[in-house]
Structure formats: C-alpha cells, structure tokens
Amino acid sequence: MELNINPSNPLIMHVDLNSCFASIEQQANPLLRDKPVGVASYNSPGGIILAASYAAKALGITTGTSVRDAKKICPDIVIMMPDPDKYFDAHRRFSKILGKYTNSVVPKSVDEFVIDFAGSPALRHGLTMEEIGKRIKQDVKDSLGEYVTINVGIGPNRFLAKLAAGLHKPDGLDTISATNLRDIYDSLELIDLPGINHRYSARLKLAGIFTPLEFLDAPLYKLQHQVFQSIIGFYWYLRLKGHEIDSIDFGRKSFGQQYALGNKTDDIDELERLLMKLCEKTGRRLRRDSYQAQGIRLWLMFKDYSYFNSQLKTRMPLYSTQDIFNAARHMLVTTAIHSPVTNMSVTVYDLKPTMPLQLGLFDDTRLDSRSLAYAADDINDRYGEFTLVPALMANMQDVIIKRVAFGKPGY
Numbered sequence: 225m226e227l228n229i230n231p232s233n234p235l236i237m238h239v240d241l242n243s244c245f246a247s248i249e250q251q252a253n254p255l256l257r258d259k260p261v262g263v264a265s266y267n268s269p270g271g272i273i274l275a276a277s278y279a280a281k282a283l284g285i286t287t288g289t290s291v292r293d294a295k296k297i298c299p300d301i302v303i304m305m306p307d308p309d310k311y312f313d314a315h316r317r318f319s320k321i322l323g324k325y326t327n328s329v330v331p332k333s334v335d336e337f338v339i340d341f342a343g344s345p346a347l348r349h350g351l352t353m354e355e356i357g358k359r360i361k362q363d364v365k366d367s368l369g370e371y372v373t374i375n376v377g378i379g380p381n382r383f384l385a386k387l388a389a390g391l392h393k394p395d396g397l398d399t400i401s402a403t404n405l406r407d408i409y410d411s412l413e414l415i416d417l418p419g420i421n422h423r424y425s426a427r428l429k430l431a432g433i434f435t436p437l438e439f440l441d442a443p444l445y446k447l448q449h450q451v452f453q454s455i456i457g458f459y460w461y462l463r464l465k466g467h468e469i470d471s472i473d474f475g476r477k478s479f480g481q482q483y484a485l486g487n488k489t490d491d492i493d494e495l496e497r498l499l500m501k502l503c504e505k506t507g508r509r510l511r512r513d514s515y516q517a518q519g520i521r522l523w524l525m526f527k528d529y530s531y532f533n534s535q536l537k538t539r540m541p542l543y544s545t546q547d548i549f550n551a552a553r554h555m556l557v558t559t560a561i562h563s564p565v566t567n568m569s570v571t572v573y574d575l576k577p578t579m580p581l582q583l584g585l586f587d588d589t590r591l592d593s594r595s596l597a598y599a600a601d602d603i604n605d606r607y608g609e610f611t612l613v614p615a616l617m618a619n620m621q622d623v624i625i626k627r628v629a630f631g632k633p634g635y
Contacts, residue, residue, distance in 0.1 A: 227444075230380045230466030231402045234353060237339040238377040238385035239360065241318065242394035244335035245275035248314050249304055251369035260301040264291050266486070267303045274306065278394060311335075314368055321363045325356060338382055340471075353378045357397045380466040386418045402466065409436035427451060440464045479515070480571030481505045488527055488564035492557065495565060499556055500549050502570045507545040510572060516541040517572035520548065522555040526563035534559070535573075542572055 241247065245263040250256045260280035264271040269292035276285045276294075280301060285294045294301050315334045322329045328340035341347055346356050357376040364374050377389025378399040387408070388398040400408050414425045417436055431451045433439050439460075448457030462469045481502045489495065510517060520542060521535040534555045542548050552570050 227461065227465055227467070229402045229405055232380045232466070234378045234380045234384070234399055234401045235341045235344075235347075236379055236382055236385040236468075237341060237353065237357065238379075238382065238389040239322070239337050239339070239374050240389055241314070241335040241364075242373045242375060243275050243277055243281070244314075245306060245311060246277040246280070247372050248310055248368075249307070250277060251371040252310065254371075256302060257371055260285065260298045261304065262289075262291070262294050262301055263304050263306055264294075265306075266484070267291060267305055269295075271303075314372075317367045318364065321360060321367055324363070325360070338385065354397065354399065361395075361397070381463065381468040382470040383418060383463045384466055387416075390416075390418070400466075405466065406437065406440070409440055412436050414439065436464075478571050478573040478575065479506050479510045479513075479517070480521075480569055482523075482567065482569035484567050485565060488566050490561045490564045492561065495556060495561070495568070496553060498568060499552055499570065500545075502568065503549040503552055504545045506570050506572060507543075507548050510548075510575075511543065511578075514578045515575045516543040516578050517548075517575050518542065519572065519574035520551045520555075521569075521571040521573065522552050522559075523567075523569045523571075524556075524559065524565050525567040526561075527566055528563045530563070532559050537574065541576065543578070548572060 246261045249263060250259075250261060256277075258279055259277065260283060261277040262273040262280055262285060263275045264273050266272075269290065271291040273280075273285060273287055273289045273291065273294055275287065276289070280294070280298065283298050285297055285301065289297075291303055294303070311334050315331070318335075318337065319329065319331065322337055322339055325346045326339055326341055326344040328342070328344075330338045330340075332338055341353065341356070347353075351359075357378065361374060361376065364372060373395040375389040375393055375395065376397040377385045377387065377391070378397075379385035379388050380401065384400040384405070388400045389396070391398045391408070414420050414428055414434070414436060415422065417439075420428075428434075428439060428451060431442075431446065433442055433451065442451070442461075444458065444461045446457075447461050448455070451457055452460065459469045483498060483502060485498070518541055519535060519537050521533070524532040526532075536551055536555060538551055540547070542551060548570070
C-alpha cells in the first residue's frame, strides 16, 4: 500500500546561523562588515576556507576553497584563523534562546539546532510556528548582535524543516507542509535536497529519477531494491513524505582527533609528543560522554602522499589518556617512518558505556588509571583545558590548537 504525505501540522523547526564563523567575526569587528571575509583552517596558501562571509560567497568563495584560490579570486579578502571560544559562546547563547520556547532542543552542530514544538508552552499561548520563528530571529539579534542572522525552517519532520531552512538564505523563514510540499519539490533539483550528494544524484538518475517530484513519487520497491539496494531506500521513502526517521539516534560509533602538522617531521620523539596530545583530546571526549573503547586506529600521511593506516583491538578497555597513548604508540614505533609526516589522526572505536562499571583488580590502588583520569579531567574542567597534562605534553599549549568540530559541539 502506498504511503501518503504526512498531513500533520509542521511542528519541527530547523534553525542555523548564516555563515556562522564569518558573521560572528563581523559582529565582533564592525570594520569587517560587508567585506569579503574567510575563516580558514590555516592562513597559509594551503589552508581551507571553513566559512565565508556573504560578500565572499557572492564572488564564488565558498567552504572548501583554498586560501590560495580565495586570494586569486579576491586579493583583498580578509583571512582569519578560527576563534572557537567566540563561536562556542555564541552557541551557548543561541541554545539558551531556544530553551525559552521548549525543552526539546537538539544541537546538530555549533551553529545548527533542531527543535520539536510538540507540547510547547509557546503554542499553547496562541502563537503560530511562524510567529515563534520571527521571535527567535529577534531574540538572536538581541543576544548575539544585529549583524547575526539565522535561517528558520519549519516542517513535519527534520528533513523538511532543514530543507525549508535552506530555501531563502540568508535570513529566511519558510514552512513546508502537506499543502505546499509538491510545489516546493517542483522548484528544486535533486542536489538541493539535504543528504543527496552527487553520487546519490547519479544513482537516482540511473534509475530514471531525475527530479525531486519523481523521487517523491517513486514506489518503495524501486527505492529499496533498485536505487539504494538497502533499508536506506525505505528511509528516503518515509523522509520525502514528511514522516520522521532522522530523530532516531543510532549511537556514537567512535571518537577521534586529526592534526595537520605545520612543521612536517620524521622525528619519532616529536611525533610521540603530538600523538600524546591527540590521545589526550580523544580521551577527554571519550570520558566526557561516559564511554570506553576496545579498538584504536592510527593514520599517518607522509610528504610523498603515501599513508599508513593500522588498527588494533585491545584486550582491556581503553579509557585513560595513557591507555590510549600506549596502544597508539605501539603502532607508531612499529611503523617505518620513511618520509616526513604531514597529517596524523587517532580514532578509538568499539565503544561501550562506562556504566555500569565493572570493577578491576587494581581499582582504588595507585595503579588505578581510571581514577587518575577522573581526577585529571576534573582539574582541567575546573581550571582550564590542559592545566594538568602528561610530562610528554609540556609546553604544547599552542600545538594542535582547539578547533570547532563539524557535528555536535565538543566544548
């Protein structure tokens, strides 16, 4: 039996901050406003633009453009390094604003939230979703500054709310419901749909699906068995019609940190120091979310563009920074460093929750690394990141600097 378009009132809102990093920098410094600005991973020619102001976007400078190419397009572009603390402060203010309207607020990244207004007191007070959206826009300006704007999208599920939020950037407010869904799809290309990249678009076209409307009308059997050849086809069948599938949390799979070395090196002592800091940052995130791991992966890229990739399953759970480092170091020292290393990453996987806690033989002794990790994390939470660090990390405050992750904020 064919499933109909979801006729429910659209109560899901997707909000995101326009050109987040760039607009926050322009709000902080009025001299940058209305100018081409790029916030880049590094200000060297090989750095990548993470966020471009709208003046820069109008010239064709977008996320992923190299600093070298950005300056070719616009020699006067202002290139800035990220200021994560500034962006995390904006995220907290943004989150506090949304919490005034409902307690069902899910951060998707540092600049993006999904809000479920089912049962919200704001609706019981007679406000419409569009009126709430307008109030949130004004609240953001009042809290973050007049130069900061957001897009608001409203829909019956997360997918359509996100699609609506992207219809009229910057500073848009749009609603997609059963009444206008077909008209919206008719105005778009496949690649305009969130989650449809060029690879998926090509796969759909091979199956004779060339437009979002044809995608919407495709039968379940065709999507599941011909196009995607998996349950993903069923998810798209539901998603396109406004039924919720994306609120399901399939759980965290891994934690990791990556670093592009500013000073490329084949010195094993220096590589160990960098590795320790990557392991500390990975371990902090692992412990903060109450996980332990039983798998670890080390990846190195060399100056000659070759790479090393190895993974290890451990008998004992990885929890403390020292545990993670010991496992990663074992892989590092057995690697032939035949060329200077340019990139390094550490990832822990096969995650298990730390609660309920299984008692170990050395718990409550001086060999209890878990308690030591708890104590170190508590000190660093209280007095600032890297207040207490392993000796190997001494004087590394400005190495592997704080970054804003794509995905849920990790401050």
